Amino acid sequence: MSLSDAAVARLKSVAARPEFATARYSVLEEIGRGGMGTVYLAIDEELGREVAIKVPNAAINAILERRLQIEARVLARLEHPGIVPIHDTGRLADGRVFYVMKRVRGRTLREHLGDLPDLTERLRVFERICEPVAFAHAQGIIHRDLKPDNVMVGAFGEVMVMDWGVAKHLSGEAAPLEEHAGEVAAGGTHPGTVIGTRGFMPPEQARGEVDGVDRRADIYSLGAILYLLLTGEPPAPDVDAARAIWRHHELPKPLRAICARSLSADPAGRYESVSAVADDVARYRAGHAVHAYEENVFEQVARVARTYRVAILLVLAYVIMRAAVALTAGW
Numbered sequence: 001m002s003l004s005d006a007a008v009a010r011l012k013s014v015a016a017r018p019e020f021a022t023a024r025y026s027v028l029e030e031i032g033r034g035g036m037g038t039v040y041l042a043i044d045e046e047l048g049r050e051v052a053i054k055v056p057n058a059a060i061n062a063i064l065e066r067r068l069q070i071e072a073r074v075l076a077r078l079e080h081p082g083i084v085p086i087h088d089t090g091r092l093a094d095g096r097v098f099y100v101m102k103r104v105r106g107r108t109l110r111e112h113l114g115d116l117p118d119l120t121e122r123l124r125v126f127e128r129i130c131e132p133v134a135f136a137h138a139q140g141i142i143h144r145d146l147k148p149d150n151v152m153v154g155a156f157g158e159v160m161v162m163d164w165g166v167a168k169h170l171s172g173e174a175a176p177l178e179e180h181a182g183e184v185a186a187g188g189t190h191p192g193t194v195i196g197t198r199g200f201m202p203p204e205q206a207r208g209e210v211d212g213v214d215r216r217a218d219i220y221s222l223g224a225i226l227y228l229l230l231t232g233e234p235p236a237p238d239v240d241a242a243r244a245i246w247r248h249h250e251l252p253k254p255l256r257a258i259c260a261r262s263l264s265a266d267p268a269g270r271y272e273s274v275s276a277v278a279d280d281v282a283r284y285r286a287g288h289a290v291h292a293y294e295e296n297v298f299e300q301v302a303r304v305a306r307t308y309r310v311a312i313l314l315v316l317a318y319v320i321m322r323a324a325v326a327l328t329a330g331w
Contacts, residue, residue: 072099082132110148128159130278146221223262257293
């Protein structure tokens, strides 16, 4: 009797599940797969909670093992509400390393985009994405693969930046094996290619200039995420995204300016920090002038009128009332 394709796939999935040297973790199902590793949903029997466990895809491999260990160390160092916490590390029965982290419930930013029709809410989500990245930068760590698929949005609005597998410490400490680094994107990891995802990585990273990649690379990637939040579409690969955003005339000029500055092809033309990007977005939401855009007099007046229209209307109403009272008294 032959098995159906679904049954065969199910058997393969069960056979591929990791086996632990102890009985602490019970694997339930696969919940994610990337170029470097696979993530499984499991139960921590000691604490009675669901966790996520990441293991390398390949058999014992020194390069993948080293990169997984680096990712675990990065996560352990970055204790922030917007970065998934790590609980444990170890080795499987077959010798492969693994690490255990919090089980994150939610959807990727790309999947969540349709539930964010309001521009103001999209900007708030962007600010929350910036927070953990700014924290990581303060610790000297850059992500290098920021993209919508690496951002999770929970049911209660919580935002977490995921997948720090190609993160780099700017001091050189615990840096990945660059000569073996691969492109982290759908499709897998291929030795000798560029780290990052096309459309979301800056030109210097796309050119493979490893030594020239610093905090401003993540700022470019955040600019590409902001481009997606503003337009509904990611920047097209091999296109000057900083110029492309200006073609979206339906967007306010200050927002286009913020996005364009973040997406500058020249790293020196970008914001000096992630906090500066988030601050400009927050200033726009509050109705203040932004640093990325120089307003003319008419734009200043229009912005102030929009921002303080309630107060202006109240003052006008009061003036009109007083004038009416004065006229009545004069009669």
